[in-house]
Amino acid sequence: MATTFAFAESRDGNLRKVAFEAVTAARGAADATGGGEAHALLLGAPGIAARAEELGRYGADVVFVVEHEGLARYNPEVFAATAAGRLRAGDYRAAFFPASAQGRDLAPRTAAALGVSLASDVTDFELQGDAVLARHPGYTGKVILTLRLAGSPALVSLRPGAITPAEQPRTPRVEQAKPAIDPASARVSVTETTQGTGARLDLGEAPVIVSGGRGLRAAENFKLVEELADAFGNAAVGATRAVTDDGWRPATDQIGQTGRNVSPDLYVALGISGAIQHLAGMRTSKTIVAINKDKDAPIFKIADYGIVGDLFEIVPRLTEEVRKARSGH
Amino acid sequence: MKIAVCLKRVPEMELRFSIAGDRKSLDPGGLKYEISDFDGYALEVALQLVEKAGSGEVVAISLGPDGVQETLRKALAMGATRAVQLKADEVPFDGSAVAAALAAELKDAGYDLILFGRMATDTGSGTVGAMTAHLLDLPAVTAISHLELGEGRGTAGRDLEGAFETVSFPLPAVLTIDEGIARPRLATLKGIMAAKKKPLDVRPAELGEVRLTVESMALPPERSGGRIVGEGADAVPELVRLLRTEAKVL
């Protein structure tokens, strides 16, 4: 029986999907040791405690809540010191962070503060004796590594989307805690956060991603991509670097080695050739669909389903059929 | 302005990889090496900052076997002032072990900025920069795609999945560089000639304890079952049927 830990990421007072993924992982790891407790840590502005119950739904037994006026935004030094403090206070076997933008900053800081090692961007894991075996796509996704992580707590950051949140409801015990250092004393401070256009789901959260490449030919044609995403109802829009470089889409939409790494249930690639730098960010998607007029485009090598042809003819038809399928016809 | 840049030598990612007989390393036959992408951006940022300041130095540091000297010569050819190899026959996968050695080299050396790549393209980890900063007790901002420096302080911008964060930090500081600030320049012939005479010191790497190791490596399963459903818009109904009944994503 061992206790495990999950960092519950929030934004603007709401939990992110990656928080449920981390709690699901912590729950699974605790159960694998014969049923220990899964603890979660939640930091934010006053009021964030109201979100603790939701973590119980995914199997958190205890939620430590740190509320402070200075924590409405991510504060790297305070978050890391507080997470490290919590991990030092308990006898944690393993600790899970999201490998999201925030978690990728937080996890290595926390590991360094504790003097332990970190397995990053993990897609699957297993406890083995005193170690954790973690799977991680390296070399821009071209090699799958199995890593052995020794030491306690074993710190793991999880690739967003790799773990499916599983409901295992319970009423968590909620404990109020304090930031380990005064937010006002942090050397690094976030002075401004500007939101993207993001009315749609975030790329890291969406079960479906519809991505467009240079084959779309012009910025205005992305409305085809958006319409298909809307037809799915639960989709985000992504793009290749060719597209973001040309300013057809914001840089934040870029998927790939130098953009976002995603693993949605379904990835639809429209007019995308499938350069390795793009594949690096999406090849772990569960199902991949490609539409390309070039039957030899490399994207077809990793696609589960492909259609060869002109996307300007195919996509409107696909949008219509998806809409029908979703409305139950 | 005195800037250190930590550069990792990685295999060229475009090449076809095969796994060695030990099942835990790449078959070295046919591998070629390059500076990890983000580290190249970091080096360019450092060169531009020193050029803008009008004086200072850019020190390129790489931990690894003697092969990294070639990587460092390339950095010198691009314009780095001098280079340091932290010699280790093997580079551990564990970022905390690498960070310990880099911190030992960087400690008390008077750098205004210490730059890293956002992540190395081989490990895909993105841990060494933040860990080194902790060991040096320096403020750190990671994965930045925008940078402005003022008197004793700087402002960095970072992407936060749909949001953009502006961060203020004091100097000296550690920064890890994402794409977007600067594209690496090409070395000129003059640069390549000059690089031959620039200092490249070699010191043993004081690696930290290794707790994260590669147990095995495998090539990703070929996504088998991949198939062309058909050509043109007529193939759409069949695709949608497969998405419903086989992939169960609709």
Ligand SMILES: Cc1cc2nc3c(=O)[nH]c(=O)nc-3n(C[C@H](O)[C@H](O)[C@H](O)COP(=O)(O)OP(=O)(O)OC[C@H]3O[C@@H](n4cnc5c(N)ncnc54)[C@H](O)[C@@H]3O)c2cc1C
């Ligand atoms: C260091 C580095 C980092 C990089 N990082 C990234 C990254 O993070 N993400 C990324 O995406 N790229 C990245 N790239 C760029 C990458 O190498 C490719 O250039 C890029 O992914 C190509 O984008 P694309 O597929 O949209 O364009 P193209 O390669 O031009 O492909 C367009 C495709 O559209 C098809 N097409 C054209 N018209 C039609 C039509 N009417 N109907 C159907 N299909 C059509 C064509 O057949 C073609 O296959 C990086 C490159 C480097 C060097």
Ligand SMILES: Nc1ncnc2c1ncn2[C@@H]1O[C@H](COP(=O)(O)O)[C@@H](O)[C@H]1O
């Ligand atoms: N062996 C190394 N020598 C020099 N710098 C390194 C080395 N390994 C990692 N780094 C630096 O740390 C960054 C992050 O590496 P990683 O944590 O492995 O993704 C890299 O982009 C480099 O800037």
